[in-house]
Amino acid sequence: MSIRQPDQAALAEAAVALEAGRLVAFPTETVYGLGADAENPAAIAAIYAAKGRPSNHPVIVHLAPGADIGRWAREIPDAANKLIAAFWPGPLTLILKRAANVPAAVAGGQDSVGLRCPSHPVAQALLKAFRHGEGGLAAPSANRFGHVSPTTAQHVQDEFGAGPDSPLAMVLDGGASQVGIESTIVDLSRMDSHGPALLRPGQITAEQIAAVIGQWPGLGGTDAPRVSGALASHYAPRTPVVLVEGAALPALLDGLAAAGRRAAMILAGTGAAATPARSAVALPSEPDGYAQGLYAALRSMDNVGADVILVQRPPQDIAWLGINDRLRRAAHGSENTLNALGL
Ligand code: TXA
Ligand code: MG
Secondary structure, eight states: OEEEOOOHHHHHHHHHHHHTTOEEEEOOSSSOEEEEETTOHHHHHHHHHHHTOOTTSOOEEEOOTTOOGGGTEEEOOHHHHHHHHHHOSSSEEEEEEEOTTSOGGGGTTOSEEEEEOOOOHHHHHHHHHGGGGTSOEEOOBSSOTTSOOOSSHHHHHHHHOSSTTOSEEEEEOOOSOSSOSOOEEEEOTTHHHHOOEEEEOOSSOHHHHHHHHSSOOBOOOTTSOOOGGGSSSOSOOSSOEEEEOGGGHHHHHHHHHHTTOOEEEEEESSOSOOBTTEEEEEEOSSHHHHHHHHHHHHHHHHTSOOSEEEEEOOOOSGGGHHHHHHHHHHHTTOTTHHHHTTO
16 A cells, blocks of 8 residues: 555556545545445445444445536436535535435444535546546545544544555555545435434534535434444543643643643643643634644644643634634543543
């Protein structure tokens, strides 16, 4: 497995590998995806095996710009056409009723299918090269199950290894993902009974969706289609993550230092500086820049040997919803960390 620059030769090789049922990781504007032929159940099974992900979790099918949605979905509500016109290509996934010819494996056995047209030029070039632009690439985020999603080609290699044993044929390098968190997911597969539902918040907000379809998406109850990103603990580094108010940081840092503990910090804007005894990353104080850097920050702070990653709690307003959702999941299960460290 190697990291490849996405020139014509590499794209052609990637398309051949995918058509032969192999896995290729590729960049999207949100995070890197682990791609496989969406119409080949054995290739989809290879995704689940590589990720260590339960096979009842559906994966998103990525389509080239202008692809025929009718090949994948058997009902296309008006709201879907409006959202596609407004936000594709881009970081929005639509859940629709699955067409009969689409393998159930891609949907984790559900009657629906998740569709997205990515805007990243390398993703689009690959989708156009693969089956002349008429196929679909099933691609979950290219990380092992439950880990932080990758936003660079190097992150993908860190997840799956570079050796001959790697389950991937190659990783196409498209630079750092610009959006940085996974796509917004809207369920339109149950419009009659439930209306539109927001299954996963992302850069495209519920407010923007409401403005386009004239209706606020609901929050998808417990019987909503399964979304693995909706598991309580997801996107988690190995080091415990604790969310703290900015004002509480100085005292906490003093306490950790007094207890002989090493802290890592993720800050919004400027804040407590790194010292030899602690590490810090400062992310931008506006949500787009923050999201772009978040997963790289979690990965780097996971690798400094800290006892805890303290994350300064960002604002709670709607523009930060996707970010706060990912942070809450990263912090899940770490509630008792500070107690356990003697604070
Ligand atoms: O931004 C993204 O969406 C990235 C890039 C690679 O496109 N992909 C991504 O994939 O985040 P993944 O598998 O890590 O998360 C996809 C989510 C999952 O939570 C999955 O359950 C949901 O989409 N999903 C896919 N198809 C679905 C379906 N038919 N019904 C319900 N949820 C579905
Ligand atoms: Mg994922």
